[in-house]
Amino acid sequence: MTWEEAAAELREALLSSDFVRAVANTGTQRVTVRPIEVKSGPALQIVTEDGVRPTTKTVPVTKAAIEPLLDERYRNWHVETARQTVKVQISKKGRVLLSKGGPPAAPVTAAKGHDREKQHLLDPGDPLFDVIGGDARKRRQVDAFLRALDAALPAEVPDRLRVVDLGCGNAYLTFAAYRHLTERGLDVHLTGVDVREDQRERNTRLAAELGFEKVDFVAGTILDAKVEGAVDVVLALHACDTATDEALARAIEWDARWILAAPCCHKDISRQLRKGTETALTRSGILRERFADVLTDSLRSAILRDQGYAVDVVEFVDSAHTPRNLLLKATKLQATKAVHGNPQGPSGDYQSLVSDWGVRPHLAELLHRIP
Ligand SMILES: C[S@@+](CC[C@H](N)C(=O)[O-])C[C@H]1O[C@@H](n2cnc3c(N)ncnc32)[C@H](O)[C@@H]1O
Numbered sequence: 001m002t003w004e005e006a007a008a009e010l011r012e013a014l015l016s017s018d019f020v021r022a023v024a025n026t027g028t029q030r031v032t033v034r035p036i037e038v039k040s041g042p043a044l045q046i047v048t049e050d051g052v053r054p055t056t057k058t059v060p061v062t063k064a065a066i067e068p069l070l071d072e073r074y075r076n077w078h079v080e081t082a083r084q085t086v087k088v089q090i091s092k093k094g095r096v097l098l099s100k101g102g103p104p105a106a107p108v109t110a111a112k113g114h115d116r117e118k119q120h121l122l123d124p125g126d127p128l129f130d131v132i133g134g135d136a137r138k139r140r141q142v143d144a145f146l147r148a149l150d151a152a153l154p155a156e157v158p159d160r161l162r163v164v165d166l167g168c169g170n171a172y173l174t175f176a177a178y179r180h181l182t183e184r185g186l187d188v189h190l191t192g193v194d195v196r197e198d199q200r201e202r203n204t205r206l207a208a209e210l211g212f213e214k215v216d217f218v219a220g221t222i223l224d225a226k227v228e229g230a231v232d233v234v235l236a237l238h239a240c241d242t243a244t245d246e247a248l249a250r251a252i253e254w255d256a257r258w259i260l261a262a263p264c265c266h267k268d269i270s271r272q273l274r275k276g277t278e279t280a281l282t283r284s285g286i287l288r289e290r291f292a293d294v295l296t297d298s299l300r301s302a303i304l305r306d307q308g309y310a311v312d313v314v315e316f317v318d319s320a321h322t323p324r325n326l327l328l329k330a331t332k333l334q335a336t337k338a339v340h341g342n343p344q345g346p347s348g349d350y351q352s353l354v355s356d357w358g359v360r361p362h363l364a365e366l367l368h369r370i371p
Pocket residue numbers: 038039138166167168169170171172173193194195196199220221222223236237238239240243246264
């Protein structure tokens with residue numbers, strides 16, 4: 001086989017909609033490719049390690065963007081999609097060997113008592129996805145998010161549940177959550193909110209096509225969208241930057257009993273750190289960004305606790321499916337309407353974080369508008 005023939009197979013797998021991950025190496029250099037979601041849509045994250053320091057870049061899912069990677073002629077390639085595994089090896093004598101196998105082994109599911117957990121709450125091959133779309137990564141994220149939602153809701157959840165999905169985009173999670181919760185026997189009214197009118201139109205059409213009568217969509221900002229009724233559950237999957245803060249503020253304002261928010265990029269605090277005094281944690285751009293991620297979500301958790309929520313921070317899905325895999329799970333401790341703002345003022349946890357780092361979280365600003 002020629003290298004060009006093998007490269008064509010690698011290219012097809014790397015650009016396929018169900019691409020999961022790829023690893024290539026040669027001598028001391030190793031490169032890992034993962035599908036990620038950025039603001040403009042699906043992208044590939046390429047991490048190159050040469051034993052000194054890793055470099056990370058994000059490229060679009062296009063032939064032109066991956067060509068330089070294939071031109072490197074790494075000696076070993078291992079590419080996984082949801083359907084198959086493609087391996088290419090170049091021997092010392094320059095022979096090109098290609099092998100293809102089935103999909104990567106499914107993760108082992110933990111045994112629970114005598115039962116094994118169902119592998120999926122919503123199988124990535126479920127016909128619902130034929131209607132609503134979504135690539136392999138999004139389907140897995142949605143399934144994992146449903147698991148977290150399922151675990152967060154107690155057995156004695158009210159029969160009628162008002163759920164809102166903030167920053168719903170194409171509403172993959174909205175439709176999936178509605179399907180799952182109604183299958184659980186609940187009377188669910190679910191509203192998806194997104195600033196884009198075209199999303200509202202598309203999603204409303206799909207809801208009608210699916211016969212999901214109690215799913216509706218509102219075009220508007222998370223902060224100001226008109227949502228009817230008392231909200232029990234707030235969902236937010238990858239609402240960009242401070243849109244996650246808007247979702248948390250709205251959930252607090254509504255006194256939602258359950259909040260599940262998987263944040264996306266964290267630009268606000270990173271910007272504030274960049275303007276502040278340089279420290280060993282903030283001097284390098286990459287470290288500052290990573291630290292800003294941790295600081296932002298620590299501040300959000302502290303604020304939620306001050307608002308009477310029990311907060312758990314978990315990784316809801318494997319990082320192979322999205323690097324944005326953190327989930328803030330918050331449960332209101334008292335079901336009664338609480339006074340907004342902790343009567344004792346912000347906790348020491350919160351105060352020391354803001355004063356040590358000289359930052360003002362967007363969520364704290366937003367809470368001022370709550371009556
Ligand atoms: C990265 S997408 C995620 C969409 C969806 N939750 C998902 O995971 O597939 C973020 C969505 O949030 C919407 N959005 C961002 N800021 C918003 C805001 N302030 N109010 C309403 N929607 C917003 C965008 O239009 C976009 O559709």
